[in-house]
Amino acid sequence: MHRLSSTALSFKLARILQLHAIRRCVHHRGLISSASRRSPGEGTPGVAENVSLGIDSEKSANEKGKQKEGAEQVSITKQEESPVPLLQRPLGVRDRPTSQSKTWADIRDEILDHEKRLEKRKYLVKEATRGYFTDLNATRRHGGKTWIAPKVMIREDKALYFPDVAGSDLKSKADAHTTSLCVGKVSVVAILSSRISELQTANFVKPTLDQFANHPSFRFVQVNLQENLLKSLLVSMFISGIRKTIPERYWETYIISSQRMDYLREDIGMTNRHVAYVYLLDEQCRVRWAGCADPMAQEIEALRVCTGVLLKRYSAASNKP
Template identity: 35%
Template structure:
């Protein structure tokens, strides 16, 4: 008797609730009425979310976010690039209008190209709208970039982007050479090494290339046949104060594997004492870094004169000219003397 009373009371309450919340034209327990009752909480939640998003947007407009960029300050280098509009008309390389490099002092462990985020960080970044918008912009720029742009830009003076400055950049105005990480030719180096510890405390001529064409170009600056005076400065520097460093950058996985497979042939081209100064770099050079450092064409070789504080004091690109080789030799000798003075 009591159970039947409870059942009748419950049925009556459900009927009254259905009549109050359902449309007048719908029966209380008809499928449309049930659907309307189930969707009502979802509509309320959606309205609340929209209101919260609007309030958050208003707050962001009142307090705009500040972003830091790595774009270099000063005049841009006027040269064909692998991105942006295609260069039209005649091009003549001009001397560098400003010091090039990164604004921050390099540190070991930077620019490895390895994603070391934890699982929770990746999950958080997956739903980060601002981060996703930045990544979407990067992917759009990569997919819209012509594949053969670097090759077509070789028609302009064999890819020479700029002329080397006749004198060193002032130390207080110079910017930094970024840290890169890669395997060296030394058998004792079983893991990747950073370039920053090697460059710190020494005057270094750093060659960056990613193809045989580019390697021949940097050889016109630093090889013993093309520039014997440069090797004389290196051999006369006590305690290795001056050195030659090679960075072979290859972002293609198959080509990078072949380079590492035939590293024995690379060792035969260099003295054993220089094996730890030849880096095989797989990743870590971004487009912002290329723009800041002046690596405007991935198929062209570039040479940098870096002081003992990892600052870029001189730079050259493409095939060398006699005056560029001469200024490189004088600059290296001057930087080596600066190292000696600080050591005293």
């Protein structure tokens, strides 16, 4: 009996020591805290702080978002309230246009021209910062109008050339160039790219066509410009529908073009792809007047008056011996 009780006692003592060792190990790892217990009303500081910080950060994010939206609305409002400026510079390019295709020598010269390479780089940098819907959003401000046409013509010694735009005419789908059509004529050239631009052009040129359409030295040229490949294909499929909307007398001077105008848009002021651009050219294809987007009454009258002045000057110069 004494041996059994001693064995049982030693076993019990070993069990107590084992439990004590486990308790010390657990306490050392921090799973059991020796600190006093918190009252039920107290929460875990870390959780409370995290929740508080989360609410504060959410509030601050909402406030920043509202401030940003407010700033954008103020910016748009200011741009809408600010008046559209007058055209400040002659539009066009310095090189005389030609309907002849470029030779390999011309292409080589363009590639090796340092200034032209710099211009292309500037254009690429500018385009990289433009959004896909930039032009569409710009129509919210003044209908996409970026400048007001002058009341008088651009001086002859300051005027620049209108670049050659190639395509096919509406009459027989033959090759057509704006340069071939406009040289030796006083021409009104309209760039169309959408239904809106067609309506804007009609408003621009109606009084001018009513007065000068039958003049032998006058020509009205329309360029349906579709740089997007898909749109270009759709337009080419519906040429018969276009013929129904255009008077037959203008089929020969109606050009359907898919020419890329990327490096020429800034030169001729054609910065928005969704609105109309109307140019008055003299007999040497120099831009003497230009208008864009929804026409004002003064712009419509200015186009009519300037066209009449150019026709008188050209007729007088042609009749000289």
